[in-house]
Amino acid sequence: MGTYSVVNMAGSAGKTTTATSLAVQVAQQGKKVLLIDFDAQCNTSGWFGIQVKTGDKTISDVIRGETNFKEASIAIEGVPGLYVCPATRSGLDAVMVELTRSTDGVFLFHDRLRASNLDVDHIIIDCPGSYSVLVVAALLATEADDDDDDAVSGVITCTQPMLKENKGIIDLINELKSIKKTYRRDIKLLAIVPCIVPGSERQGYVYVEQLESVQKAFPLITTPPIRRSSAVPTAFTHQKPIPLFPKAKLVNEDYAAVRTHLQKRKCLA
Numbered sequence: 001m002g003t004y005s006v007v008n009m010a011g012s013a014g015k016t017t018t019a020t021s022l023a024v025q026v027a028q029q030g031k032k033v034l035l036i037d038f039d040a041q042c043n044t045s046g047w048f049g050i051q052v053k054t055g056d057k058t059i060s061d062v063i064r065g066e067t068n069f070k071e072a073s074i075a076i077e078g079v080p081g082l083y084v085c086p087a088t089r090s091g092l093d094a095v096m097v098e099l100t101r102s103t104d105g106v107f108l109f110h111d112r113l114r115a116s117n118l119d120v121d122h123i124i125i126d127c128p129g130s131y132s133v134l135v136v137a138a139l140l141a142t143e144a145d146d147d148d149d150d151a152v153s154g155v156i157t158c159t160q161p162m163l164k165e166n167k168g169i170i171d172l173i174n175e176l177k178s179i180k181k182t183y184r185r186d187i188k189l190l191a192i193v194p195c196i197v198p199g200s201e202r203q204g205y206v207y208v209e210q211l212e213s214v215q216k217a218f219p220l221i222t223t224p225p226i227r228r229s230s231a232v233p234t235a236f237t238h239q240k241p242i243p244l245f246p247k248a249k250l251v252n253e254d255y256a257a258v259r260t261h262l263q264k265r266k267c268l269a
Contacts, residue, residue, distance in 0.1 A: 010168030014195025019126040027082035037087035045086040049239035060091030154188035161211035194225040224257040
């Protein structure tokens with residue numbers, strides 16, 4: 001079983017779109033996938049039209065030990081094998097405070113996952129878009145199954161071809177180094193997904209230049225790009241993930257190329 005944290009330190013770079021699209025596509029290949037909404041903006045839950053009502057279980061209840069992943073997760077209609085563990089802003093805001101109060105709070109998410117004995121092939125964690133204790137907890141939870149020699153786990157990040165967003169890649173790498181030094185956990189950066197990429201130089205040479213700089217600096221882990229398209233916000237408005245929204249066919253093909261790139265490197269395979 002592989003565990004993947006989808007993290008971006010700059011925000012607004014296609015992180016949740018990437019997490020949801022890959023989760024759906026991998027499930028459509030016949031794999032069992034658990035997609036965890038770990039972002040207080042709750043956009044992963046929103047992509048699937050999940051509305052948490054009073055009494056419903058969420059990831060916050062799992063972290064507190066008040067329920068388990070099976071009880072808190074929702075089977076997605078039309079995508080056999082895909083389960084989403086939803087979130088609420090109030091729940092994750094409270095959990096973030098609680099984790100900081102405990103000496104080993106950042107390991108609690110990791111411990112819940114390891115003790116869950118989940119019957120899934122892959123776990124994808126959609127993380128907050130800015131640095132917080134939740135991001136640290138998610139990174140520490142990204143760990144391969146000790147009993148599965150073929151399991152590949154680690155971090156997938158997204159970037160727009162812009163200077164600020166590309167700097168977020170360096171910030172993430174530095175954070176992974178800090179985690180290795182502080183917690184003795186070697187979390188790997190597995191992939192960089194360029195998102196919201198213009199289709200031509202006429203739409204901005206700076207985008208082409210910044211994309212080429214990422215590809216040059218990280219040739220092995222930079223995936224094919226995801227095009228800029230109005231179909232993405234339209235799909236979100238209709239609460240349909242990209243692979244389930246016919247008008248987003250071209251973007252879905254881009255994500256299929258990303259998935260193929262990842263699976264050739266044994267990620268999400």
